[in-house]
Amino acid sequence: MKQLVCISKTPETTAKINFKDGNTAFDESGVQFIMNPYDEWYALVRAIELKESLGGTVTVINVGPASNDVVIRKALAIGADEGIRVDAEPKSALYVAKQIAANAEGFDLVYCGKETIDYNGSEVGAMVAEYLDQPFVSFATKLEVEGNSATVTRDIEGGSEISKIDTPFVLSAAKGMAEQRIPNMRGIMMAKKKPLNVVEPVGFDDKVVVSSFTLPDAKTECKMIDPENMDELVRLLQEEAKVL
Amino acid sequence: MAKYMSMDNLRFVLHEMLNVEELCNLPRFSEYDKDSFDILLDSVKGAADQYMYPTFRDCDHDPARFEDGKVIVHESVDTMMKQAGENGTIGMTFDYEVGGMQLPHTVEVACGHIAEAANNNLTGYTGLTNGSANLIVTFGSQELIDTYVPKMLAGKWGGTMCLTEPQAGSSLSDISTSAKLNDDGSYNIVGQKIFISGGDHEYCDNFVHLVLARIEGAPAGTKGISLFVVPKNRIQEDQSLTSNDVITAGDFQKMGQRGYCTTHLVFGEKDDCKGWLVGPENKGLKCMFQMMNAARIDVGCTAASVATAAYYASLQYAKERPQGRRILSGGVKNVEAEQTTIINHPDVRRMLLLQKSVIEGSLALLLQCSKYQDLAEHGPEDTRTQNHDLLELLTPIAKTYPSEMGRVSISNGLQIFGGYGFCTEFPLEQYYRDIRIMSLYEGTTGIQSLDLLGRKVVSKNGEAMKLLTKEMIETIKSASNYDDLKPYAEKLKEASKTLESTLMHLLQFAMNGQHERYIADATIFMELMSNVTIAWQWLKMATVAKTALVTGNMTFGSEFYENKIHTMKFYYKYELPKIFSASETLKHKDSLTILEENKAVLA
Ligand SMILES: Cc1cc2nc3c(=O)[nH]c(=O)nc-3n(C[C@H](O)[C@H](O)[C@H](O)COP(=O)(O)OP(=O)(O)OC[C@H]3O[C@@H](n4cnc5c(N)ncnc54)[C@H](O)[C@@H]3O)c2cc1C
Numbered sequence: 001m002k003q004l005v006c007i008s009k010t011p012e013t014t015a016k017i018n019f020k021d022g023n024t025a026f027d028e029s030g031v032q033f034i035m036n037p038y039d040e041w042y043a044l045v046r047a048i049e050l051k052e053s054l055g056g057t058v059t060v061i062n063v064g065p066a067s068n069d070v071v072i073r074k075a076l077a078i079g080a081d082e083g084i085r086v087d088a089e090p091k092s093a094l095y096v097a098k099q100i101a102a103n104a105e106g107f108d109l110v111y112c113g114k115e116t117i118d119y120n121g122s123e124v125g126a127m128v129a130e131y132l133d134q135p136f137v138s139f140a141t142k143l144e145v146e147g148n149s150a151t152v153t154r155d156i157e158g159g160s161e162i163s164k165i166d167t168p169f170v171l172s173a174a175k176g177m178a179e180q181r182i183p184n185m186r187g188i189m190m191a192k193k194k195p196l197n198v199v200e201p202v203g204f205d206d207k208v209v210v211s212s213f214t215l216p217d218a219k220t221e222c223k224m225i226d227p228e229n230m231d232e233l234v235r236l237l238q239e240e241a242k243v244l
Numbered sequence: 245m246a247k248y249m250s251m252d253n254l255r256f257v258l259h260e261m262l263n264v265e266e267l268c269n270l271p272r273f274s275e276y277d278k279d280s281f282d283i284l285l286d287s288v289k290g291a292a293d294q295y296m297y298p299t300f301r302d303c304d305h306d307p308a309r310f311e312d313g314k315v316i317v318h319e320s321v322d323t324m325m326k327q328a329g330e331n332g333t334i335g336m337t338f339d340y341e342v343g344g345m346q347l348p349h350t351v352e353v354a355c356g357h358i359a360e361a362a363n364n365n366l367t368g369y370t371g372l373t374n375g376s377a378n379l380i381v382t383f384g385s386q387e388l389i390d391t392y393v394p395k396m397l398a399g400k401w402g403g404t405m406c407l408t409e410p411q412a413g414s415s416l417s418d419i420s421t422s423a424k425l426n427d428d429g430s431y432n433i434v435g436q437k438i439f440i441s442g443g444d445h446e447y448c449d450n451f452v453h454l455v456l457a458r459i460e461g462a463p464a465g466t467k468g469i470s471l472f473v474v475p476k477n478r479i480q481e482d483q484s485l486t487s488n489d490v491i492t493a494g495d496f497q498k499m500g501q502r503g504y505c506t507t508h509l510v511f512g513e514k515d516d517c518k519g520w521l522v523g524p525e526n527k528g529l530k531c532m533f534q535m536m537n538a539a540r541i542d543v544g545c546t547a548a549s550v551a552t553a554a555y556y557a558s559l560q561y562a563k564e565r566p567q568g569r570r571i572l573s574g575g576v577k578n579v580e581a582e583q584t585t586i587i588n589h590p591d592v593r594r595m596l597l598l599q600k601s602v603i604e605g606s607l608a609l610l611l612q613c614s615k616y617q618d619l620a621e622h623g624p625e626d627t628r629t630q631n632h633d634l635l636e637l638l639t640p641i642a643k644t645y646p647s648e649m650g651r652v653s654i655s656n657g658l659q660i661f662g663g664y665g666f667c668t669e670f671p672l673e674q675y676y677r678d679i680r681i682m683s684l685y686e687g688t689t690g691i692q693s694l695d696l697l698g699r700k701v702v703s704k705n706g707e708a709m710k711l712l713t714k715e716m717i718e719t720i721k722s723a724s725n726y727d728d729l730k731p732y733a734e735k736l737k738e739a740s741k742t743l744e745s746t747l748m749h750l751l752q753f754a755m756n757g758q759h760e761r762y763i764a765d766a767t768i769f770m771e772l773m774s775n776v777t778i779a780w781q782w783l784k785m786a787t788v789a790k791t792a793l794v795t796g797n798m799t800f801g802s803e804f805y806e807n808k809i810h811t812m813k814f815y816y817k818y819e820l821p822k823i824f825s826a827s828e829t830l831k832h833k834d835s836l837t838i839l840e841e842n843k844a845v846l847a
Contacts (some may be wrong), residue, residue, distance in 0.1 A: 014247065016801065030801025032252065034286070070279045077283050180294065185332030185345045188280050188733045224566060 001056035001145065001167070003047040004107040005080065006100055006128070007039040008090070009064060009071045010118040023212040026118075037180075038113025038173060040078070045178035046143055047111055048079040053146060057081045059107070063090045063099045067169045069196065077183035078192035083194070088201035092208040093119075097127030104132055104203045108148070110169040114139050114174040122172065129170035137165065141176035246560060248297055248553040251289060254801050256808075257608050258354055260799065262615050265465040267348045272622040288355045291331070292362035295323050303503025304674050308445070315444045315505050320508050321369055322447040328370040329399020335377055335450045342389060349538070349621075350614040350792040353545050360549035364678055365503030369402060372540055373716035375535055376403030376454040378737035380473060383523035383531045388473055392452050401449040405539075406437040406455040406474075406509065407532065407846050413439075414691050416529060417465040421457040421511065423472060423519060433457055433474050433519040434512035439685070443507030444476070444492040450485060451476040455511070455519060456528050463526070471528030472519035474511060489517040500677030522676075527817065537635060540643040540686050541613055547682035548606035551650035551657075555599040558657035561670075562587035562596060564682060567662075575835045586660070594818070595656040600813040602653040604808075605778040606646035608785055613642045626834045630711055637700045639707035640692040645774040647682035648689060654679055693766035697771065701747060702754075709747070716740050716780045716806070723787045726794070729809075732816050736783050739776045741824055744828045746772060748751040764837050765830055779820045786812035 011017065012032045016166045020027040060075040062068050063086040072083035083104035086099040104110050109130070122138070129136035141160070142153035148167045155161050155174070183191075225233045238244045258264045258281070265278040299320040308317045315610060328334050337352050338344020360367045377396040380388050395401040421435025444451060453474045462468030477485035489512055496506040509725040511517045523531040566583035586592045613635055620632035658665035658672040665672045683689045701709050716736060723733040752768065753762040789808035792798045798805060835841055 018326065026719075030798065032800075070282060073279050074283045074286065077287075180290065182290045182294070182327075182331065183283060184287075184330060185284065185336060188283050188287070189275055189345070190276065191283070192277070192280060244415070 001054055002107045003058045003109045004104055005044045005047050005060045005111045007060050007062050007075050008116050009033045009037045009068050010036045010116050019213045023198045024210055036113050036116045038087040041112035041180040042173035042177040043113050045181045063096045068183040073191045076194045077187040078181050083196040085198050086201050087198050091206050093121045093123035097124045098204045099201050101128050101131030110170040112172045114172045125172040131164055139174040140171045141174050247556045257611050264350050270622050273348055288358045292358050296362035300363040307502035307503035315495050317445040317505055318503050324366045325399040325447055330765045334370050334374045335397040348618045350618055353614040356545050357549045359547045361553045364550050365501055368504045372442045373403035379454050379535055401450040401452055402442055403452045404440050404443050406440050406453045408439045410438055419456055423457040423459045430518045430520055433517045437509045440507045440509050443509055459615055466529050468526055469528040470525050471522045471531050473522055474519040489514050490836050500680050537639050540639050543682050543686045544643040544646045545610045547646035547650040548678055550675050550679045551653045552603045554654040554657040555603050557671055558660040562592055562660050596661055597814040598656050599653040601811050602649045605781050608781040610642050633708040634711050640696040641774045641777050644689050644692045651679050658787050693770035697766040697769045698763050719784045723783050726790050735816055736779055742827050746830050748833050767831050768826050772823050775823050782812040782815045
């Protein structure tokens with residue numbers, strides 16, 4: 001089975017977020033990046049588990065500049081077989097989906113994470129499926145494959161939905177699909193020897209332009225209330241926090 | 245999850261200050277690059293977040309103990325041994341041929357820092373397995389290597405270092421455990437070892453004890469001590485295990501590191517305990533000491549890491565705890581105003597900056613020493629001796645400064661919590677108890693100080709001291725390129741002169757044959773020299789930070805670099821001046837601690 005996992009790079013959860021160019025672009029200076037946890041912990045690990053039990057290959061793909069190579073290397077260290085980097089700035093979800101789709105022909109299964117933890121768009125997976133003219137299952141929490149038939153579970157309000165679907169298809173992976181795997185030392189060394197192919201982007205007329213970003217209000221200081229003084233707590237929750 | 249260490253600071257020291265990737269130019273490390281180091285650090289952080297930090301408090305609340313003849317430890321020890329075995333973290337610096345990964349010590353210590361900050365109660369189990377396997381690999385026969393090392397690196401068998409006996413702690417020359425040669429080349433071992441860390445528990449199938457003992461008829465003192473591999477269970481021909489007459493008599497209950505078992509082992513009670521010689525006869529202590537540098541750096545690193553975790557806990561608390569009001573200009577307080585958070589009070593800021601200056605200064609020195617070790621072992625031939633001498637000189641400091649000043653820094657951190665710091669609900673009291681062991685094991689502060697003053701500073705006619713001065717001059721020169729760092733460069737120059745003149749003063753005692761007088765205040769000398777050494781590390785960090793700010797070549801935000809320079813200034817204002825009082829004490833004409841001269845006191 002040939003599997004493709006889309007991986008993106010996101011700021012570390014503790015990074016300070018700022019914008020530049022009149023609030024139209026994310027200011028990357030001083031920010032440390034990680035692999036998007038949904039891509040890494042769930043999509044990638046499940047793909048590797050299936051490769052281990054069913055055979056085949058796992059390819060990872062990222063759209064981004066050369067500084068993203070470290071994220072691809074990490075995916076290779078965890079157990080992917082090869083990496084593809086489309087050498088372009090990931091301008092919008094549609095642009096990224098277009099670039100991934102251009103490299104996703106011939107795979108039995110294409111994975112995305114449920115969302116990236118920075119822009120939270122949850123868009124790329126569905127768009128890739130559309131470009132490839134394949135079915136799409138979102139927010140999958142469980143995936144089993146037998147031959148060319150897959151069983152996919154997704155959480156729905158108050159329960160779960162289980163569907164059967166033939167490969168090829170695209171899914172987005174949510175918590176529960178697998179458990180985080182930490183790359184081991186041998187994996188890290190092997191990663192250097194695995195192929196990482198850099199490809200040029202396909203031409204694309206992007207229709208989306210971000211006009212501005214705004215930050216949420218700064219967190220206010222916490223207030224300590226004496227446990228004896230419940231009335232004061234209720235008053236504050238009512239009048240200041242306005243949650244009651 | 246609360247922050248317990250800073251990956252940014254670690255990366256800054258490794259990459260920007262020590263340029264660790266230049267080690268990859270050496271044949272030994274040629275398979276690595278910066279990215280592989282970063283991925284490795286990341287993955288260690290992942291494991292630390294996943295199960296180490298979350299079980300830190302549990303290891304204390306549910307401590308190691310001896311019940312029904314068994315040592316019970318927290319189940320996270322199981323996870324630790326298994327994961328370390330699978331991930332290849334035990335023996336990561338060993339040669340490829342013996343199953344190691346040939347990683348630099350510098351990277352190993354960096355990984356250790358992350359794990360130790362997360363949970364210092366766990367890291368010793370794999371650390372000692374690593375250290376004892378290293379002894380077998382370095383000095384043992386091929387047969388011993390094949391028998392023990394693969395299982396140890398896989399985390400299936402634990403390793404220990406058995407030096408201490410009830411009557412022989414600091415003074416190992418008094419070891420009495422005996423070894424008698426058998427016809428088959430093995431030895432019968434009889435004796436008792438106490439305080440043996442990681443000596444027994446249910447999560448390893450076997451324990452491989454590296455035991456110091458005296459072969460029958462060997463000369464007295466350290467010249468008659470040999471090193472043996474003594475497994476808890478012997479391996480039979482069919483590979484099954486059978487008891488080797490090593491009995492666990494108990495587990496010491498301690499004030500800190502309560503999750504890390506400390507066992508009392510009895511060897512050969514039924515005269516059926518076999519050991520196998522490692523290295524030459526009567527050279528056991530020498531073999532052991534070759535590993536001691538690494539173990540001492542490890543202890544120093546654990547101390548720095550525990551203090552780091554304490555710092556981040558205090559910092560967070562200080563940002564959240566409202567109390568009192570700032571004094572406004574005119575000296576008034578506006579009692580109508582809301583309380584301010586305590587991080588805005590100068591005294592609290594002073595305590596936080598003290599913590600930051602101690603932990604980051606310590607970490608820089610520890611990684612610097614590890615780089616000397618990598619270069620001493622695998623660097624260009626003509627620089628090896630030099631790096632070796634620097635490592636030898638600085639090791640007692642790298643062990644002692646973080647242990648002693650780390651404790652002071654945690655005490656300040658606890659102070660920031662006010663009364664809550666004294667309560668078990670908050671983690672500071674545990675950090676405070678945990679760090680207390682660091683200045684005791686692997687050679688007490690007293691013994692480290694004797695080593696520094698009695699041996700290291702005078703070895704090879706003071707050659708190592710000259711090398712250190714040269715390194716400091718180099719730093720002073722680079723710092724002097726920046727006008728705002730120049731005053732601090734001058735201060736370091738002055739401090740280095742004070743160190744030198746104090747040492748010259750003391751050396752007169754040695755030259756006059758007053759050896760006890762020479763070393764009487766070795767611990768004060770340790771304080772002085774550690775302080776100057778950490779000041780050197782701070783100036784080095786500040787210079788790198790300044791260069792990044794000036795060139796704009798920054799990996800982190802400009803605040804990060806500005807904070808470095810600010811903390812250096814703090815160190816130079818609040819800590820460095822203490823060397824002058826230490827120097828005064830050391831040069832004082834009164835000798836108040838030597839027995840004959842003060843018999844009546846402490847009678
Ligand atoms: C939790 C724990 C874990 C340990 N783990 C291990 C282990 O895994 N393996 C192992 O072999 N040992 C281990 N030890 C033992 C440890 O290394 C010794 O406790 C330590 O070396 C000190 O020896 P001692 O306790 O006998 O103290 P002593 O040697 O009796 O020292 C008492 C005091 O006298 C001072 N002193 C002693 N001699 C001199 C001197 N010549 N000049 C000046 N001052 C001196 C010391 O500095 C100290 O302050 C452990 C100890 C503890 C508490």
